[in-house]
Amino acid sequence: MADFPGKKLFSIKTVCIVTGASRGIxxxxxxxxxxxxxxxxxxIALARDLEQLAVTKTLSTKASTGVPCVTHxxxxxxxxxxxYNALLKDCLQGRVASEFQQAMIVHNAGSVGSxxxxxxxxxxxxxxxxxxxxxxxxxxxxxxxxxxxxxxxxVVVNITSLSAVQPMASWGLYCSGKAFRDMFMRTxxxxxxxxxxxxxxxxxxxxxxxxxxxxxxxxAEDHLEALRAMEKCLLSPETTVNRLIAILEKNxxxxxxxxxxxxxx
Amino acid sequence: MKTVCIVIGASRGIxxxxxxxxxxxxQSGSLVVALARDSEQLAVTKTLSTQANPGVACLTRVFDQxxxxxxxYDTWLKDCLQGRTASEFQQAVIIHNAASIGSExxxxxTEVNQVxxxxxxxxxxxxxxxxxxxxxxxxxxxxVVVNITSASALQPTASWGLYGSGKAFRDMFMRTxxxxxxxxxxxxxxxxxxxxxxxxxxLQKTKDENLLEAIKDMKKRFLTPDTTVNRLIAILEKNxxxxxxxxxxxxxx
Numbered sequence: 001m002a003d004f005p006g007k008k009l010f011s012i013k014t015v016c017i018v019t020g021a022s023r024g025i026x027x028x029x030x031x032x033x034x035x036x037x038x039x040x041x042x043x044i045a046l047a048r049d050l051e052q053l054a055v056t057k058t059l060s061t062k063a064s065t066g067v068p069c070v071t072h073x074x075x076x077x078x079x080x081x082x083x084y085n086a087l088l089k090d091c092l093q094g095r096v097a098s099e100f101q102q103a104m105i106v107h108n109a110g111s112v113g114s115x116x117x118x119x120x121x122x123x124x125x126x127x128x129x130x131x132x133x134x135x136x137x138x139x140x141x142x143x144x145x146x147x148x149x150x151x152x153x154x155v156v157v158n159i160t161s162l163s164a165v166q167p168m169a170s171w172g173l174y175c176s177g178k179a180f181r182d183m184f185m186r187t188x189x190x191x192x193x194x195x196x197x198x199x200x201x202x203x204x205x206x207x208x209x210x211x212x213x214x215x216x217x218x219x220a221e222d223h224l225e226a227l228r229a230m231e232k233c234l235l236s237p238e239t240t241v242n243r244l245i246a247i248l249e250k251n252x253x254x255x256x257x258x259x260x261x262x263x264x265x
Numbered sequence: 266m267k268t269v270c271i272v273i274g275a276s277r278g279i280x281x282x283x284x285x286x287x288x289x290x291x292q293s294g295s296l297v298v299a300l301a302r303d304s305e306q307l308a309v310t311k312t313l314s315t316q317a318n319p320g321v322a323c324l325t326r327v328f329d330q331x332x333x334x335x336x337x338y339d340t341w342l343k344d345c346l347q348g349r350t351a352s353e354f355q356q357a358v359i360i361h362n363a364a365s366i367g368s369e370x371x372x373x374x375t376e377v378n379q380v381x382x383x384x385x386x387x388x389x390x391x392x393x394x395x396x397x398x399x400x401x402x403x404x405x406x407x408x409v410v411v412n413i414t415s416a417s418a419l420q421p422t423a424s425w426g427l428y429g430s431g432k433a434f435r436d437m438f439m440r441t442x443x444x445x446x447x448x449x450x451x452x453x454x455x456x457x458x459x460x461x462x463x464x465x466x467x468l469q470k471t472k473d474e475n476l477l478e479a480i481k482d483m484k485k486r487f488l489t490p491d492t493t494v495n496r497l498i499a500i501l502e503k504n505x506x507x508x509x510x511x512x513x514x515x516x517x518x
Binding site for chain 1: 334
């Protein structure tokens with residue numbers, strides 16, 4: 001049983017996996033977390049873009065002391081079981097789970113896929129959206145749980161959204177996918193009382209996802225107006241990640257809870 | 266009013282009961298479309314439906330909601346209308362009833378293709394069928410969408426991670442539909458514990474010990490399909506529910 005609250009999640013030797021780590025919030029998580037973990041920790045940065053992952057690695061190495069950053073190509077939408085089976089072992093590069101006091105995973109990869117319910121007639125496209133945002137997360141998460149089952153402290157963070165709790169026009173897949181992920185995390189928390197599980201909603205953040213998938217691709221007019229209004233007061237990735245760090249450091253959150261950047265602290 | 270009503274997972278259990286009970290209530294000239302994978306059992310559903318109301322045609326079609334065959338999704342509805350047109354009807358109803366439980370602990374869900382297939386059946390298939398329904402009947406004056414959900418959509422259930430989360434997806438998807446279409450009546454209906462194959466299968470396949478005990482306990486007071494479907498009918502007839510709401514059999518009426 002974990003000895004929280006107050007247990008210092010950033011003070012122990014940790015292996016930390018981050019998906020969607022090539023840019024935006026994912027990159028910021030890698031860099032900020034690496035700077036906080038003690039030497040001997042390991043950060044694993046996963047994404048589809050090797051070039052940008054290399055930049056994440058450079059920034060992470062600069063920011064941290066004695067915390068290597070391993071990058072690995074990972075397409076969470078690809079249904080290749082072999083890749084799932086081999087991934088974590090490859091990333092550990094000869095190190096073993098028993099070296100670490102803590103294992104952490106941040107499920108950050110996601111896409112918006114704006115479309116009205118009426119137009120979602122292409123079943124393979126919908127299935128692929130779910131592969132990227134749901135099935136891939138579930139399978140990677142299970143690999144994580146299996147690989148690190150004997151590590152004393154386990155932390156799972158799901159990057160969620162207000163959309164998980166509030167429907168938003170032309171974001172049916174996104175909202176519902178986030179609702180799935182939140183409930184999945186709550187189920188994980190129920191099954192594994194020794195895990196610390198958090199659904200963190202980062203607020204509106206100045207990232208490629210916001211500008212491209214949000215401002216350029218959102219199909220519902222009203223919703224688009226609302227996003228344009230938010231554009232003036234976007235958070236930087238660092239700001240929202242610092243809030244995530246504060247929540248994790250304080251470590252009093254109920255396992256499985258949904259916490260938003262804008263919630264009272 | 267003259268209604269075309271589509272029910273998925275209509276070969277047994279709650280789906281069959283919906284077909285039969287709804288058919289008995291619709292005006293003559295209405296059409297009930299029963300979809301499922303089992304053509305033999307669908308034939309039984311059709312017999313029962315026709316017996317309950319000969320004035321309402323019951324059409325059956327084999328339909329696999331887990332299939333990624335776009336042709337199936339593009340043609341099922343036109344096939345089922347059999348030359349009739351959307352404009353003949355004053356109301357179009359769809360009941361998203363097909364589902365599976367797929368009990369497994371989070372830590373054992375390592376097979377990405379199995380998880381993907383689960384989502385195809387319970388989520389992607391529903392979304393695509395629903396979109397085709399919306400397109401075909403967009404000019405029909407009254408549109409009703411019912412999602413058969415579960416208490417598990419709201420409360421985490423050990424070793425039912427896929428089921429509960431899939432239901433949470435479906436609930437939110439229905440809420441989004443309701444937001445995008447104020448002209449639709451959208452209901453998430455949680456039927457309670459019902460005496461069906463799905464329930465009995467969950468007794469055999471549920472992996473969490475505590476949950477298994479709880480389900481065995483539920484068996485003492487579980488509902489017949491007709492009981493819970495009659496409650497659904499009452500809710501739809503009263504028609505005061507907030508579009509997109511989650512209403513449970515055990516809620517105050």
